[in-house]
Amino acid sequence: MTRFLTGLMCAVIAATSAAYAAGFALSANGMTDNAMLTKDGAFDKTRASDGGACGGKNVPPGFSWINPPAGTQSYALLMFDPDGLGGKGVSHWVLYNIPGSVTSLSPADIDAKKYTPGRGTGDLVGYRGPCPPSGDAPHHYVLTLYATDLPPTLPAGLDRPGVFQAIDGHVKGATTTIMRYQAQ
Amino acid sequence: MRSLALACVFLLIAATTVPALAAFTITSSSIQDGVLADKAYGNNTNDAQGNSCGGQGISPALSWSGAPANAQSYAITMFDPEGRGGLGVSHWVLYNIPGSVTTLARGDGSGPNAKYTPGKNTANGLGYRGPCPPAVDNPHHYTIIVYALDLPPTLPAGLDRDELFKAIAGHTIGSATGIVMKYGR
Numbered sequence: 454m455t456r457f458l459t460g461l462m463c464a465v466i467a468a469t470s471a472a473y474a475a476g477f478a479l480s481a482n483g484m485t486d487n488a489m490l491t492k493d494g495a496f497d498k499t500r501a502s503d504g505g506a507c508g509g510k511n512v513p514p515g516f517s518w519i520n521p522p523a524g525t526q527s528y529a530l531l532m533f534d535p536d537g538l539g540g541k542g543v544s545h546w547v548l549y550n551i552p553g554s555v556t557s558l559s560p561a562d563i564d565a566k567k568y569t570p571g572r573g574t575g576d577l578v579g580y581r582g583p584c585p586p587s588g589d590a591p592h593h594y595v596l597t598l599y600a601t602d603l604p605p606t607l608p609a610g611l612d613r614p615g616v617f618q619a620i621d622g623h624v625k626g627a628t629t630t631i632m633r634y635q636a637q
Numbered sequence: 638m639r640s641l642a643l644a645c646v647f648l649l650i651a652a653t654t655v656p657a658l659a660a661f662t663i664t665s666s667s668i669q670d671g672v673l674a675d676k677a678y679g680n681n682t683n684d685a686q687g688n689s690c691g692g693q694g695i696s697p698a699l700s701w702s703g704a705p706a707n708a709q710s711y712a713i714t715m716f717d718p719e720g721r722g723g724l725g726v727s728h729w730v731l732y733n734i735p736g737s738v739t740t741l742a743r744g745d746g747s748g749p750n751a752k753y754t755p756g757k758n759t760a761n762g763l764g765y766r767g768p769c770p771p772a773v774d775n776p777h778h779y780t781i782i783v784y785a786l787d788l789p790p791t792l793p794a795g796l797d798r799d800e801l802f803k804a805i806a807g808h809t810i811g812s813a814t815g816i817v818m819k820y821g822r
Contacts (some may be wrong), residue, residue, distance in 0.1 A: 482691025536812055590814040624723035
């Protein structure tokens with residue numbers, strides 16, 4: 454009962470943070486910021502650190518955003534794990550040339566590699582679900598959506614630094630949400 | 638309100654169950670992962686429009702455990718990917734922390750007189766630069782990472798984030814899974 458009440462109060466706190474509602478905001482469908490990703494969203498191949506199975510399906514929850522800056526012509530979405538590779542960081546996902554009229558990405562959009570998927574760490578193209586070393590505390594998967602004043606016509610095959618270079622001077626705003634994941 | 642927020646954190650931890658044993662991890666008595674931080678840790682100067690940021694500019698206390706046994710020194714960074722309209726802001730660079738140290742007290746990383754070697758932040762100041770996101774923005778996310786290095790604590794003074802990363806390339810033997818602090822005005 455106490456736990457239920459605390460949960461209820463947590464929901465109230467979450468609701469009161471809507472005071473910031475006018476801002477550009479990205480969210481992962483069905484998840485609060487910094488929540489744990491379910492196993493479906495984890496990588497479906499083997500773990501880089503020890504070759505074990507990641508055990509996921511590589512299906513992320515889908516994403517949506519509100520209140521984009523005026524004049525947005527395209528978006529880029531980047532997912533990065535600053536804890537990955539022992540602190541070097543892992544670029545998990547690079548997606549760009551998302552037209553300014555778009556405000557969500559469904560799991561099917563992501564699976565179909567809609568728009569322009571770039572190259573992540575290891576030259577993997579498209580969404581690469583989390584697969585942190587077993588025994589690590591949960592890693593943080595930082596998803597940042599950049600609104601730009603560029604038409605959705607950037608060249609294919611860019612990696613994370615390549616996208617930063619391409620959008621430099623054209624970013625109208627950015628918003629972040631975080632998903633956490635731990636080997637299970 | 639704060640104890641309630643803490644209860645929420647405990648509830649979240651209880652709900653997610655953490656089986657990790659000796660993971661290299663950061664904890665803090667000042668701030669919590671994914672939770673809005675107190676104004677004490679906000680910026681104590683003015684924003685670009687000349688309005689007070691409303692903070693006190695105190696660096697949060699940090700402790701870390703489970704570091705690789707051969708760590709000779711540590712470095713700390715705090716970064717806001719949403720800052721400067723998406724260009725990102727480096728808020729804190731601190732390094733040459735000896736390998737025997739596992740705690741940074743509240744305020745020890747603030748300003749040019751910070752303990753160990755405070756590096757340059759985006760505003761070209763030395764030491765901790767408290768958050769001051771635009772007043773209309775949703776709370777930004779400030780990723781704090783502790784890097785364990787196999788380098789002695791003798792890196793040159795005045796490095797910024799990029800220069801630090803260059804200096805420690807190939808020498809990072811572990812990173813403490815970050816606390817992501819949230820801050821809004």
